[in-house]
Amino acid sequence: MHCSFSTTVIAAFSLLSVVCASPIASRQVCGAAPVGTVAQTPLLQPTGITTASACATQCKGNPACLSFLFGLVNGVDKCILYSVPASSLPPQTNLVAYDIACTSIPSVVPTAANPGGLRTRQAQGTHANPLNAAPAGAPAPIGTPKVNDLAACLASCKGNPSCIAYTFKSGVCKLFN
Known part of the structure; x- marks a missing residue:
């Protein structure tokens, strides 16, 4: 079988167009301040959750949950579940955002000095x-x-x-x- 240069070039461009048509993977938000610009409605705000890790467990138990916010607000631990990616969550004082796919979520109890419950070391x-x-x-x-x-x-x-x-x-x- 004999291949011409133009056939090879056409095949290469065809392959490139298929690769370029695939969706772009968005960057995970794992333990960062939320930076979205539009208010989002929470799915659920479970109470008694004292670590980001426990909040992640709540999110993973809800099929609609894609992200969550966690932190200490006015002396109260907050765990807020959302059905949108963490990159869409608007800023909220002392709350830290996580996508459900994050693999390293701290189990640190938040304090006034560390309201997001982030790892201290x-x-x-x-x-x-x-x-x-x-x-x-x-x-x-x-x-x-x-x-x-x-x-x-x-x-x-x-x-x-x-x-x-x-x-x-x-x-x-x-x-x-």
């Missing part, structure tokens, strides 16, 4: 992936932008080339290097 933050915690040794912040929520604080950190960590407590955002 995390790797060093980077500018591309800032750490949501004050660095060890209680250093002075490099900035305290006037923002209203955790998502805006994270955005401020990502907008500052020196920032590798941030905190948002009691309405105050602090950036660290």
